[in-house]
Amino acid sequence: MKKIEAIIRRSKYRVLKEKLHDIGVTFFTYWDVTGVGNEKEGHVYRGISYSTSDIQRRYVSIVVNDNFEEPTIKVILEVAATGEVGDGKIFVSDIQES
């Protein structure tokens, strides 16, 4: 089995969930995290401008049988990648047992 962890933009989650269901991946977990990286968000508060690279993301953790690994990664890339800075990351690791 493989664990596929994807940190994605929060706005991409709803479509990702639908598309994962479409390919038969129906069990996963997510939590809301703050990501730090290259993308910057500009803020202004009471006259003070600042930009932060602390941006809220969604961390989706999917454990699948080996034969689902490629289709799942393909779906994530299709849905979540925009080509802009801050798209996110996918990590794959092995799971011994579940």
Place this chain on the structure above:
Amino acid sequence: MELLTINNVWMMICTALVFFMHLGFSFLEIGLTRQKNTINVLFKNLFVITIGLLLYAFVGFNLMYPGAFNGYLGFSGFGLSSPLNAQGSLDLTYNNNYTYWTDFLFQGMFAATAATIVSGAVAERIKLIPFMIFTVFYVGLVYPIAGSWKWGGGFLDKLGFYDFAGSTLVHSVGGWAALIAVCLLGPRIGKFRDGKVRAIPGHNMPLALGGVLILWLGWFGFNGGSVLSADPASTSLVLVTTSLAAASGGVIAFLVSAAIYKNLDLTMFLNGILGGLVGITAGADKMTPTDALLVGAIAGAIVVFAVSFIDRIRLDDPVGAIAVHLVCGIWGTLAVGIFGALAGWKQFTTQIIGITVYAVFCSASAFLIIFTLKKWIGIRVSEKEEIEGLDIHEHGMVAYPDFRLNEH
């Protein structure tokens, strides 16, 4: 008798509205500060209204309205003593427009507002006990003595100084103390770093807005009741001037801040509304609607510049209390000599005299109290307590136990 009843009923409604403003202050302060200090802010606000009212009953009312006195300091005894008629019941000839009880309670609701202004400015780093001690002295003694000089018939009243509902007597009195406290307390950790001003955003904008709208509502009683009767002409005019000033203050504030900072800042809009309200408070009954619009608009612009200026001189005011209450309070008091029925050079100079008197008295007494507290028990929490949050350290409680909030 009917006239007394009608007037008294209006005054009692206004009393309740001014009381309600404390909810407004609480919400505004919470909204503009961080979640980890919420309980502390709430506690300070509750303390101010409760102890404030008790002190006003015990000493404040009779310090502020001592009857005939030398014009500088008078005291007509501890506790409340209602006037009784020959039959032993409440003497209703006390005043044409309200009873003794209404007089006490209406004025009592104003008293606590002065200290509540300070609680916003010192939020997130002041120690609770020194703040409570400061409140006792400032609301118990300084506010009523200062108030006696004008509303109690003292020397400033004789001079012709005019403050309809308290731009100076309430808002500036609180504002000077806020300024002194902020100077003595120092900024929050991280507010000024590497020579730059940093934003420390509040954690709940809906509450902040709720607070300001509640304050605006309360101002219907704050100014409406300062007519001290239900006189239809004055009260209805005052409500109009009050609301127009609030509206124009808000609009001008957000436009000015948008022009300078290129964003539509909700908190500047909110501060502008309050600035307009504070600005009109000195002369709401002497202004035409056009005057009120202008006074409010100028106050709104002033607020934006004041907030930025206060940041630039390295004073940390989390909620803009100094900009709104002190600076706009001074503006509102001066405006009485510039706009409206009392406009004129003589009035203007009298207003300046009054402003100066209060500046000296309030700053000096605030400094005395807070500096003594600073040397004696310290007024600031430790660095660890400030970073981890006052709620858990001063109170052992959290404001949102089940709720996972981000960073703040």
